[in-house]
Amino acid sequence: MRETKLKTSRFLLKSPVEEDDFDEITEIKSNPKVYLTQLYGNITSREYCRFMFQHYITDARVSLARRKRWVFGIYPLETSYEFPKRKYIGNVGISKNAVSSETADLFFEVSPDYWGLGVATECISKAMEFAFEQGVKRIVADPVHGNEASKRVVTKLGFHDTGRSVPTYTGTSKHIYVFPKPKAAARIKN
Numbered sequence: 001m002r003e004t005k006l007k008t009s010r011f012l013l014k015s016p017v018e019e020d021d022f023d024e025i026t027e028i029k030s031n032p033k034v035y036l037t038q039l040y041g042n043i044t045s046r047e048y049c050r051f052m053f054q055h056y057i058t059d060a061r062v063s064l065a066r067r068k069r070w071v072f073g074i075y076p077l078e079t080s081y082e083f084p085k086r087k088y089i090g091n092v093g094i095s096k097n098a099v100s101s102e103t104a105d106l107f108f109e110v111s112p113d114y115w116g117l118g119v120a121t122e123c124i125s126k127a128m129e130f131a132f133e134q135g136v137k138r139i140v141a142d143p144v145h146g147n148e149a150s151k152r153v154v155t156k157l158g159f160h161d162t163g164r165s166v167p168t169y170t171g172t173s174k175h176i177y178v179f180p181k182p183k184a185a186a187r188i189k190n
């Protein structure tokens with residue numbers, strides 16, 4: 001098992017997540033505020049959640065040379081009024097279609113208990129830095145139609161709106177945003 005840990009000023013990003021995190025993961029993924037923006041649908045039980053998202057743990061068993069996906073659990077580094085526990089509060093992930101692919105897809109979700117506190121923006125920025133260090137040349141985000149919070153997050157981070165939409169199997173459409181690898185001196189906005 002290969003553990004990858006990243007740190008932002010407020011959060012630990014850790015891949016793999018812990019087995020115990022599946023209670024929190026299930027609670028977040030079964031919240032309509034979250035699953036209605038996602039294509040996986042309502043995740044109703046811990047067992048189903050574990051079955052659907054076991055890769056949050058098993059991805060870390062793959063050697064670095066063959067790894068295509070990292071899902072980082074997000075954990076507050078310190079307890080505070082806003083973050084009373086140092087537990088799992090969401091995730092940010094990057095995924096490539098093939099090991100040699102230079103494009104990574106970005107995905108993320110945060111417990112509604114912590115929305116609007118800059119969690120996603122801060123953690124995605126760090127995960128993007130990590131993706132570029134792994135040799136990725138561009139990162140794609142594809143919020144579904146109407147997911148204005150997600151669009152705002154990627155816009156804040158400096159993603160370019162391609163103006164393109166693609167249909168999904170659920171009948172909605174996804175809007176495509178791209179962030180190319182910055183030149184050495186440039187930084188990801190945060």
Ligand SMILES: CC(C)(COP(=O)(O)OP(=O)(O)OC[C@H]1O[C@@H](n2cnc3c(N)ncnc32)[C@H](O)[C@@H]1OP(=O)(O)O)[C@@H](O)C(=O)NCCC(=O)NCCS
Pocket residue numbers: 033034035037107108109110111114115116117118119120121122141142143144147148149150152153156
């Ligand atoms: C999208 C999501 C991850 C954002 O997480 P977050 O930690 O609240 O994000 P941040 O606090 O970093 O930024 C949210 C921004 O969206 C804005 N926002 C929130 N709701 C909005 C809405 N309905 N319309 C426009 N902007 C909105 C916030 O004001 C904030 O922007 P600001 O900093 O300029 O004020 C969270 O809403 C979520 O988990 N949603 C469900 C899952 C999801 O959509 N995942 C992404 C799939 S592509």
